[in-house]
Amino acid sequence: MVMKYLSLAAFAILLTTATCRASEQSNLFRDVYACPERGSSSVCVYGTIPKGKQVTVIAKGWKSSALPKEKFSNANEDIQNGIRTSTRLRVAASPPKDATMIAILADTSMVNELPFEEVQDGALVGRIGRHIQNTKELNLDPDIRLLKTRLLRLSPTILLSETFLSPPNDVPDLEKQLSSGCSYCENVPILVGQKLMDLFKDVRSTKVNVEHTCGGIEFAFALSGRTYVLSHAFSCESDSFSATLIHDVSQDKPKLVFRLAGGF
Incomplete structure (x- = not known):
C-alpha cells in the first residue's frame, strides 16, 4: 500500500513538472504580426515583453534581433483571445513580405532555423x-x-x-x-x-x-x-x-x- 501511494505521488510530481515545463516553453513565444504603419523597421507582437528580456524574431530563411519599444492597446482583442495589449518591436533587419513570424524571448545566437x-x-x-x-x-x-x-x-x-x-x-x-x-x-x-x-x-x-x-x-x-x-x-x-x-x-x-x- 505504501508503494502504491509513493507511485501515485511520483506520478503527480511528474505530471506537475511536465505541466510547468510546457508552461515555461509557452512563455518563451509571442505571435508576431506586421505593423508597417508604426515604422519600416517595426513588427508587433500580441502581449507584453518582460523587462530586460532579449528577443529574436524568426521566419523561414530569416531572423533578427528585436528591441521592445512602446506598448499599445490591441483594437482586435475580441479576435485574439482577449489579449488587450500589443508591443512594438524594432527589428535589425526587415522581414520577408507576408512571412509567418514568431518572437522568441532569447538571444539571437541561441535560435537557429533547421532545414527540411x-x-x-x-x-x-x-x-x-x-x-x-x-x-x-x-x-x-x-x-x-x-x-x-x-x-x-x-x-x-x-x-x-x-x-x-x-x-x-x-x-x-x-x-x-x-x-x-x-x-x-x-x-x-x-x-x-x-x-x-x-x-x-x-x-x-x-x-x-x-x-x-x-x-x-x-x-x-x-x-x-x-x-x-x-x-x-x-x-x-x-x-x-x-x-x-x-x-x-x-x-x-x-x-x-x-x-x-x-x-x-
Missing part, C-alpha cells in the same frame, strides 16, 4: 494515406482525394509529412491546386513515428464547424537543445479562424507548447 530535406518513401506515403482515410476525427468524405504527400526529414530521428487533400470534383490540375494556397483543400501535417500524430489535432477538435483546415508547416528551429516546429492553420472558406501553433518535437510525442488562435 524532402525525402521519398512510397511505402510510408501509402501508410500515411491509409491512416488519413481511416481516421474518424478528420471527418473526411469517403471519396476525398489525396493529392500529394511530402516527407520532410528534419533530423535522423525526426520526420514530418504534409498530405494535401481535395474534394473529388475540384480542380483536376494538381500543381494549380497546390499553388492556389490550398483553396478548397485540406492539409494534414503529421509527426511520423510508430504512431502518426496530427499536428493540427488541437484546432480540428475545436467546437467551431470548419469544413476545411488549410495552412501547414512553416519552418522549424532549435532552441536550448530542443527542436520546435511552427505551423499555421486557417479556414479556407472564410476568415472564421486562424491559429499559430508551435510543437516541441524533441520526443516521440509532439507537445503543443504555444497556440494563439483568432476568430473562434
Whole structure:
C-alpha cells in the first residue's frame, strides 16, 4: 500500500513538472504580426515583453534581433483571445513580405532555423494515406482525394509529412491546386513515428464547424537543445479562424507548447 501511494505521488510530481515545463516553453513565444504603419523597421507582437528580456524574431530563411519599444492597446482583442495589449518591436533587419513570424524571448545566437530535406518513401506515403482515410476525427468524405504527400526529414530521428487533400470534383490540375494556397483543400501535417500524430489535432477538435483546415508547416528551429516546429492553420472558406501553433518535437510525442488562435 505504501508503494502504491509513493507511485501515485511520483506520478503527480511528474505530471506537475511536465505541466510547468510546457508552461515555461509557452512563455518563451509571442505571435508576431506586421505593423508597417508604426515604422519600416517595426513588427508587433500580441502581449507584453518582460523587462530586460532579449528577443529574436524568426521566419523561414530569416531572423533578427528585436528591441521592445512602446506598448499599445490591441483594437482586435475580441479576435485574439482577449489579449488587450500589443508591443512594438524594432527589428535589425526587415522581414520577408507576408512571412509567418514568431518572437522568441532569447538571444539571437541561441535560435537557429533547421532545414527540411524532402525525402521519398512510397511505402510510408501509402501508410500515411491509409491512416488519413481511416481516421474518424478528420471527418473526411469517403471519396476525398489525396493529392500529394511530402516527407520532410528534419533530423535522423525526426520526420514530418504534409498530405494535401481535395474534394473529388475540384480542380483536376494538381500543381494549380497546390499553388492556389490550398483553396478548397485540406492539409494534414503529421509527426511520423510508430504512431502518426496530427499536428493540427488541437484546432480540428475545436467546437467551431470548419469544413476545411488549410495552412501547414512553416519552418522549424532549435532552441536550448530542443527542436520546435511552427505551423499555421486557417479556414479556407472564410476568415472564421486562424491559429499559430508551435510543437516541441524533441520526443516521440509532439507537445503543443504555444497556440494563439483568432476568430473562434
